[in-house]
Amino acid sequence: MIEWITNKIVGTKNERELKKLRPLVDAVGALEPQMKKLEDADFPRKIAEWKAQVQENGRPLDDVLPEAFALTREAAVRVLGMRHFDVQIIGGAVLHQGRIAEMRTGEGKTLTATLPCVLNALEGRGVHVVTVNDYLARRDAEWMGQIYHFLGLEYGVVVHGLTDAERKAAYRADITYGQNNEFGFDYLRDNMKFRLQDYVQRELNFAIVDEVDSILIDEARTPLIISGPAxxxxxxxxxxxxxxxxxxxxxxxxxxxxxxxxxxxxxxxxxxxxxxxxxxxxxxxxxxxxxxxxxxxxxxxxxxxxxxxxxxxxxxxxxxxxxxxxxxxxxxxxxxxxxxxxxxxxxxxxENQTLATISFQNYFRMYTKLSGMTGTAATEAEEFQKIYGLDVVVVPTNKPMIRKDHEDVVYKTEREKFNAVLDELEECQKRGQPVLVGTASIAKSEVLSALMKKRGLKHHVLNAKQHEREAHIVAQAGRKGAITISTNMAGRGTDILLGGNPEMLALDEVGPEPEVPEDGDPRGDRAGRGRTKGLASEVRRRTREV
CATH class of the missing domain: 3.90.1440.10 (SecA, preprotein cross-linking domain)
Known part of the structure; x- marks a missing residue:
């Protein structure tokens, strides 16, 4: 009762945290007219000036923050035609403070991360942006790298198949993108070397972890293992x-x-x-x-x-x-x-024997400063605080949320569950509503596909077996009447547009399909620059999969 009265009078803890960040948003906004007057050549000059002040004169990053954020915002406008919203300024500040920003699907976390990346790159000690797969690492680095290049900063990408020399160069850059496994395995390989000069990584300074709940909670105790023949x-x-x-x-x-x-x-x-x-x-x-x-x-x-x-x-x-x-x-x-x-x-x-091993939990706890972003962190807030000492701040959406999230539906048997799913899919297809169906495993996706074929429902299946077709299937999942069955590998970071993705249609005509990211989420479009009225529901049954 006392807590309820306190929240009514002074607001919840999250509301109080957001209130503290408002003056920062106003300060960044006040600098916008000044940044618009700058010539393109002034941007890298400003960054070089701030680097010298931070590294040589000890100027605190918090003191540079409003200017650095305002400069990055203007750079994004000039290079990408995208302006950071005020909520993204809040998200960037939360990440810089070494906390977790919960931002809903489609609110533009990729663009948000550029703010703390640029600011912390001024120290010259490296910034790591950790993604869940190689595709996202490449895509985000090339996409956001245009901003860094415009500002005179170097960026690198650490993905599978690089040589040690290429990895070392990527880690020496101001900002380094890469998959979580690559960062962990590079650390293990470095610790098996005999000379420090052969190490590819430098100090573990600051990391921004995308999909932080997946990497730091779901996969926290997953061991990374380097093995040799026994x-x-x-x-x-x-x-x-x-x-x-x-x-x-x-x-x-x-x-x-x-x-x-x-x-x-x-x-x-x-x-x-x-x-x-x-x-x-x-x-x-x-x-x-x-x-x-x-x-x-x-x-x-x-x-x-x-x-x-x-x-x-x-x-x-x-x-x-x-x-x-x-x-x-x-x-x-x-x-x-x-x-x-x-x-x-x-x-x-x-048979192999283990030569070196570390868990994600132990690896990421070695960073001097750690932060993360995801669409679902508040539910694991207690674990983040207990294990990593990380607070969670729920960042509001740029526009009011109009999506309807229905309650879960539970069935006694799998047969009843699948019949209900098929009935609903049939109705959706009749009215032209595109549907993305998530399954727990490859086997379940293929069982559901077989049942849909019996009903005569046209659909696409996306699981690990259709990796080569992933780009096309995900990109066109929003076409009228489309039904896409997917394991949780598909769609993370991908534009699933109502009516289909014209960019992917063009790529089909003029060039090969690029690799596409993981983990399907039908709950909205990307980057917070437009909203679609959608529905999201989940069907479960009482088994060990629940």
Whole structure:
């Protein structure tokens, strides 16, 4: 009751934080006429002047902030024809302060990030902008890089396939864009080198993490692992794999799907000892056999084809559980990958051993200053504060929100759920309303696609198997009557325009399709420069997927 009365009188904590930032927005706005009078050549001159003041004379960044933000805003107008809205100025200030800015889908987080990037680049210690995939890293760097170039700042991109020399050059730039995995693996590789001059990274100064809830919460404990070939042979895998189907769940073993572990029962141990002709599986001499059994059991009981991995061209390829993307070249460690290869009857490759490892949580906590942006952070505010010491500020939308978000609908069985989805899709298609359907796995997307074919509903399927067609499918998901089924790999950062994307139609005619980003979100258009009246709802059933 007291908290309610306090909020009524002085406002919520978030409202108070936004109120503190209003004078800054006004200060940036007051400088706009002055910045408009500058010649193009004055922009890099101003940046060089501020760099000298910050690095040589110790001028605080907060003191330069209004001018730097106003200059960046004017640069964006001249180069891209895009002016930072006042809410984006607020978002930029929140990021500079080392906090998390929650900005709704379509509010222009990519443009917002340029403000703290330019300001913090004045220190000359590097700014890292962390994205969820290589496509977004390239796209954002090339797109926003026009602003940095106009201001006389250097920018780099760290993506898969670069040499050490190219990586070092990218990290030496004022602002560096890259995927979260690339930053983490570069850190691990540097720590395996013998000479400091061979390191590609420099100090971990300031990072802005896009989709911060996905990277710092959902994937926080995901280990990044560099491995090398182990000396022990893999001859036992096929022999053990042939025995696993003889084991009965609950009778011979139990499994814990949450922790992804399996445990043999006394009956299961006795059965395997008889089948293998081993007197005691837990004898130190049989430790390698027991290890093979446990991994083979995990492969059969916990890891499913078309969900956790796919088999393609005689190889087992991992599917990223967070994005639905295939991860060629990545392998599970400790013999698990070999056990799955034996299960699927494909050639068993040499087992690897871990040489270096770090989690995203531990890596990003090493930055001197850390900030992030996402459309959904307030729900994890307590975790952000507890784990990373990061506060969340909810930035208001530039225009009033007109989208309708319906309540979730829960069904007892999957059959009922799919029938309800099909009925609704049929109605949407009849009235010409485009629909984006999100699924939890590749297998579910293909089950739903098969049911839609039976109903005669025209649609497109986008999952890890259709990676090559991703750009075209996502870009045209807004055409009249279009139905697009997608795993959560698709659409992040992509314009899904009502009526279709004319830019992509033109690209189809004049050139090859570029790679497109991950994670579908049907809830609005991009960059806050126009709104579409849309609907968003979610259908669930009571299973472990909920």
């Amino acid at each position: 000396e022990k042979p893999a001859s036992l895998y096929k022999e053990i794999d042939a025995l696993i189907p003889r084991l009965v769940e609950e009778q011979d073993y139990t499994k814990d799907e949450k922790s992804r572990t399996v445990s043999l029962t006394d009956e299961g141990i006795e059965k395997l000892e008889k089948l293998l002709g081993v007197p005691n599986l837990y004898d130190p001499a049989e430790i390698e056999t027991l290890h093979h059994i446990e991994q083979a059991l995990r492969a059969h009981a916990l890891y499913k084809n078309e969900v956790d991995y796919v088999v393609k061209d005689g190889e087992v390829i991992i599917v990223d559980e967070h994005t639905g993307r295939l991860m060629p070249g990545r392998r599970w460690s400790d013999g698990l990958h070999q056990a799955i290869e034996a299960k699927e009857g494909v050639p068993i490759q040499q």
